[in-house]
Amino acid sequence: MNSAASNVAQPNETVFFQRGNVSVTNARFIVPGQTYAMSNVTSIKHVETPPSKLPGWLLIIGGAVFCFGKIWVLGLLLIAGGAGVLWKAKGKYDVMLQTSSGEVRAFGSTDPGLVREIVMALNEAIVFRG
Structure with missing residues (x-):
């Protein structure tokens, strides 16, 4: 069949x-x-x-580290990317x-x-x- x-x-x-x-x-x-x-x-x-929020938080923390290291553009991009990952995270x-x-x-x-x-x-x- x-x-x-x-x-x-x-x-x-x-x-x-x-x-x-x-x-x-x-x-x-x-x-x-x-x-x-x-x-x-x-x-x-x-x-x-x-949903797993770890990837989003790791991006945000990495972005903060870059911001403290005076690499603002990359830091802000990572923070924005982390926020997007957290926003779109879905449960199963x-x-x-x-x-x-x-x-x-x-x-x-x-x-x-x-x-x-x-x-x-x-x-x-x-x-x-x-």
């Missing part, structure tokens, strides 16, 4: 979420490269990993599934809203399953 066909719900499936190549039905949770049988999923959780949001085989990271994104929608759909699918 090709990957496009595997992402289509079967006639006896209820679709709770479908966006791009991610689907949640009462029978399956489909993500790129993997399909999970909902009958094997015992619980779902949403895990947030905050994961969907974790507890299955009979253990806990697995099933899906990850930098979009917290998408991950919340998927977790809600997975919870609905489990309740629907009974």
